Amino acid sequence: EAQVTQNPRYLITVTGKKLTVTCSQNMNHEYMSWYRQDPGLGLRQIYYSMNVEVTDKGDVPEGYKVSRKEKRNFPLILESPSPNQTSLYFCASSLYGPGQNNNEQFFGPGTRLTVL
Amino acid sequence: AQSVTQLDSQVPVFEEAPVELRCNYSSSVSVYLFWYVQYPNQGLQLLLKYLSGSTLVKGINGFEAEFNKSQTSFHLRKPSVHISDTAEYFCAVSARTNAGKSTFGDGTTLTVKP
Numbered sequence: 001e002a003q004v005t006q007n008p009r010y011l012i013t014v015t016g017k018k019l020t021v022t023c024s025q026n027m028n029h030e031y032m033s034w035y036r037q038d039p040g041l042g043l044r045q046i047y048y049s050m051n052v053e054v055t056d057k058g059d060v061p062e063g064y065k066v067s068r069k070e071k072r073n074f075p076l077i078l079e080s081p082s083p084n085q086t087s088l089y090f091c092a093s094s095l096y097g098p099g100q101n102n103n104e105q106f107f108g109p110g111t112r113l114t115v116l
Numbered sequence: 117a118q119s120v121t122q123l124d125s126q127v128p129v130f131e132e133a134p135v136e137l138r139c140n141y142s143s144s145v146s147v148y149l150f151w152y153v154q155y156p157n158q159g160l161q162l163l164l165k166y167l168s169g170s171t172l173v174k175g176i177n178g179f180e181a182e183f184n185k186s187q188t189s190f191h192l193r194k195p196s197v198h199i200s201d202t203a204e205y206f207c208a209v210s211a212r213t214n215a216g217k218s219t220f221g222d223g224t225t226l227t228v229k230p
Binding site: 035044056100108110 | 212222223
């Protein structure tokens with residue numbers, strides 16, 4: 001089954017404790033992206049990757065890191081989490097970037113992160 | 117820089133009535149435009165997108181949207197809604213010169229009442 005998977009789905013942690021949220025897709029997509037969703041603020045893009053070893057900042061990259069060493073995986077790293085990073089995180093992938101015909105962006109199920 | 121404004125945070129409507137969800141955007145370059153739907157406790161699903169060509173775009177579930185360049189708008193419409201359309205709807209924009217970067221609106225909650 002074609003899908004985007006995220007792990008963990010739920011995480012409660014404490015300020016300053018490094019964590020990684022994994023994202024994996026099995027569709028051989030070139031494009032992957034991370035978003036955070038907060039009430040009343042919609043989705044805000046954190047980082048995106050057009051292909052392996054190519055990553056760029058979205059609108060809210062501060063406090064996050066990503067890597068794209070292989071096509072299927074795009075982990076999100078919080079080196080020193082803070083309470084303002086408590087949010088619902090979505091990973092997404094598509095064959096190419098969003099502006100291509102016959103090219104839909106698939107979203108993962110989300111990771112709910114709480115930083116105490 | 118690009119931005120998206122969804123003009124209504126909540127839209128209540130009765131079943132079988134028509135609905136319009138409004139979206140305005142701002143960008144210094146030409147853009148691609150998207151509408152997504154998010155059902156409760158789920159991820160987002162693409163409804164439709166405007167890349168080029170005809171300004172009237174038809175999507176899934178009977179939705180359509182019209183791109184108006186002069187008014188920088190991309191309003192979403194459906195002539196007759198169902199209870200199952202109750203969800204949150206997001207408008208999004210990507211610049212043609214940097215299509216990897218996406219900016220979303222704050223969302224509109226559509227509630228369809230029986």
